[in-house]
Amino acid sequence: MSDTNPLQAGDDETGALIETDALIIGAGPCGLFAVFELGLLDIKSHVVDILDKVGGQCAELYPEKPIYDIPALPVVTGQELTDRLMEQIKPFGPTFHLGQRIDALSRETDGRFRLTTDRGQVFVAKVVVIAAGGGSFTPKRPPLEGIEAYEGASVFYSVRRMKDFADQDVLIVGGGDSALDWTLNLQPIARSLTLLHRRDDFRGAPHSVDKMRALVASGAMRLLIGQATALHGADGRLERVTVKTKEGEEQVACTRMLPFFGLTMKLGPVADWGLNLEENLIPVDTEKFETSVPGIFAIGDINAYPGKLKLILSGFHEAALMSQAAHRIVYPDKKLLFQYTTSSSSLQKKLGVR
Amino acid sequence: MVKITFVQEDGTRQEVEAQPGLTVMEAAKTEDVPGIEAECGGACACATCHVYVEPEWREAVGPPSEMEEDMLDFAFDVREESRLSCQIRISEKLDGLVVKVPSKQF
């Protein structure tokens, strides 16, 4: 698992409303393959993901690990599978909106769907494909008592505005790239900065580690080896953190804390869109993979139906059938001809191989 | 079969029988041992199968690999005796193994 910061990327939006045939929520393997199946049927897609990269679980949780059950690929790593899907969908020119979460979904009077991201980007789409997997990737919250009370005022899981950290006593916790990068970025503006990690070994890029160690050597910041065990403060304002070290306990005075413990999947806003849910999954039929709302489909790990297996290959199949149903909505007057990519010259033209 | 005991924070002990070749995480999940979440199914990608190996068993169990050490960074209250149970393979020499389940997984 890498600990990329999901909230850093994606500031490239112009803010103008985007109209599209299909809006795909989630750029995991199933969302990516949906671009392909929809594309073959002339349905254009925009794809939104809270992560700053595509590939969902495969890219975030196990990029280097092998997958053995993708048909015709005896072994492929999570990242390789993602790269290959990106290559396969290239002819269809999908637009990606990364680092953004779809927060709201509602219906327009003309029957289309209106979706809004946490950054205020608005989409209007004829069909919605929810490929949200296990939910939005969300930073892990350390199980420290009462931490919720400090969130948003003293405890942050990402840096949105650097100035929130200016002239503060900052405590950064973790040993990966996010912890190191923010240590280096915030050290010049913070009043004091302490990096806390459980061991004197870092997963982050070696040159960042070197820079951090140089700052420590020059006395510009502090590196503390240990683990946070309790937070102290009042009214949401953090004052100090108890840290367990090899030598015993220590109190670290701080007004800002940035814990970086990786990401976990939380259902998130999907629960607020008025769809039927069963145990955090979206029930669908097995003909169209449509939800309780016509025009909104759900594929991949997020859906549920009798016999469902949470496997990538199931999601691929679901994408193909979903696309047939989406075609009826996007092109109500067009008759759909069943064709093979091997032999259809029109499909091959779309794929750019002819 | 090999016997493995899981001790909870409150002292409750649960003894399970496990097939050599499985992992300690799999042995725990098969018997629904509370507190072993194993969200990633044993891929060393989640750190929610964290356990503490009892002192007398630490040598037999051995130390974590580098990949496991990295993943332990994502666990809570990591100690010298911390291991990810999905990375401990059960063998006859671990018959009688005792591990503690932490009060919290992340």
Ligand SMILES: Cc1cc2nc3c(=O)[nH]c(=O)nc-3n(C[C@H](O)[C@H](O)[C@H](O)COP(=O)(O)OP(=O)(O)OC[C@H]3O[C@@H](n4cnc5c(N)ncnc54)[C@H](O)[C@@H]3O)c2cc1C
């Ligand atoms: C360690 C591990 C090993 C695995 N091994 C295999 C294997 O060998 N074979 C196999 O078939 N499967 C395997 N899986 C399962 C496989 O990874 C999943 O089935 C697959 O990733 C599901 O794809 P998906 O596209 O449905 O969702 P995901 O990959 O979960 O992607 C969903 C994406 O949607 C985003 N998202 C959710 N909600 C929102 C929102 N509101 N706004 C914006 N973005 C949102 C999330 O951030 C995420 O990136 C494994 C899983 C793990 C963790």
Ligand code: FES
């Ligand atoms: S089960 Fe996920 S790391 Fe062990």
